[in-house]
Amino acid sequence: MAELEGFEGPRKETITVEAASPADALRSLLSEALYKFATEGFVAARAHIIVKTGASGRVKVVADLHGEEIDRRRHLLLTEVKAVTYHQLAVEATPGGGGWQATVLLDV
């Protein structure tokens, strides 16, 4: 989409998604962020994300995205992302429990 360089975080957008699994929640979150870009030109430069798993196993994600709208004079645009796909979508805990590893394929 765009090189991150040059993006500041004056605008905050909060996105809340709920899904059946961490992988689906990640896909929905990215898809929401893509929609913000497609309709408002908003690019998130950094994010603060809270993930909660309910008793039913459903995953709720609240993401505070800090970024700004693209400015073609200052920002370098790359290839258009059409969609965040379900293909090979995975979120797994890394061995040793130190973190998470995600696979997300974008259609460009």
Place this chain on the structure above:
Amino acid sequence: MIAPILNQLSEWVWELPATGGMRVPGRVYADRRLMAALGGDQSLNQVANVAHLPGILVASMAMPDIHFGYGFPIGGVAAFSVDEGVVSPGGVGYDINCGCRLMATDLVESEIKGKVPRLVDQLFRDVPSGVGSSGAIAKLSRQELEQVLVKGAAWAVGRGYGSKEDLDRTEDKGALPGADPGAVSERAYMRGQDQVGTLGSGNHFLEIQVVDEVFDAEAASAYGLHQGQVTVMVHCGSRGFGYQVCEDYLEVMASASARYHIDLPDRQLACAPVASPEGRKYLAAMACAANYAWANRQMIMHLTELALLRALRIPPRELNLRLVYDVAHNIAKLETHQVAGSSVDTCVHRKGATRAFGPGRLELPIAYQNVGQPVLIPGDMGTASFVCKGSDEAMAQTFGSTCHGAGRVMSRSQALKQAQGRAIDRELEAAGISVRSQGRKTLAEEMPEAYKDVERVVAVMHGANISPRVARLRPLGVVKG
């Protein structure tokens, strides 16, 4: 993952026998070298996966430009019975009615010699391209956009952007019937309101070409093409509107598949019976996106004409820009085909595949009735594109379908790696091709080596007599998004 076993049926055709839950065999059109290049590619498994879907007819097919897609492979053709089969957004793809439009001119190569960089600059200025490109025309009101969704290319012609003859030379006359603006989400409207007449990015392009060689004089003459003639080709689709329709309906279909107890080997194959409320609603929304794409390419043709006239400073009659044909290559269509001697109502999914109707089909313009439908096959930006023709053999073997392009052989990241330290634009300039691109990395991602050899892909479908070659088009100038 187990590599599928293939039986070679003829020089050009390979069969993937039906095993496990496959309802029909897989059938791949390729020569030995293209087949060997597929190697451990997941796309053959995807051909097998599609064969699991209910109501699939004859075979799950792949054209020689087959490569990995999401769910269905790109280069895939699958026809389903309307009564017992399914429709799947994954069998169409995100860019609904991504397609190709070929325009002819009265100019010959010598008349634009030395002017190509200027023409490309003008096209680059006048046809919005690149990420999120918009603003070719004023933002459309909701009411106006609904007209685009129902009327397709005719909406643009009604606004003065083209002629009625253009509609006659567009697949489905530039509008699929059954489009229902009520089947489309608010989000799709938001994404679609200011992108009519824009190219987008990635593999989309606008190209000035010359007819380099004619292989079939009779068909070329019917299509109005001759050696040395300047042509223009555009490759693009339904922009953000179509991506959103696909996204929305993948979710609808995920629950529908469960509701109709359809066992899916891959969730991106999510589908619903063609005759179900979900299936019908998807087809109504997909038709809206297909029509948006036809309006888009019609607008781009208009912008192209203005740009060329401006840059060449000639009157319209000297340029005489006219439509040869416009084809969709990401679409699901309700068509009647002969299956085992009977006439069957089908829903043909072409994902990275082109309709290739043979002579005599009533869907074709009268001028092309005797020779068959023009099939437009864009190649990579450094090699060539082809005009081929639909055939009776295509009607008999592939539900009137053929390949759609060269097909990627390298991922975008592989291409970027290979292009490091090289200036692709200068390499193309040295080969006599002027290039302008919005995206800094687009040229590297789209470099000629990232694609299969289009000559070879086209030769397979020519050899199999599915879509015989008519003419080769050599690029002179390219605008990439």
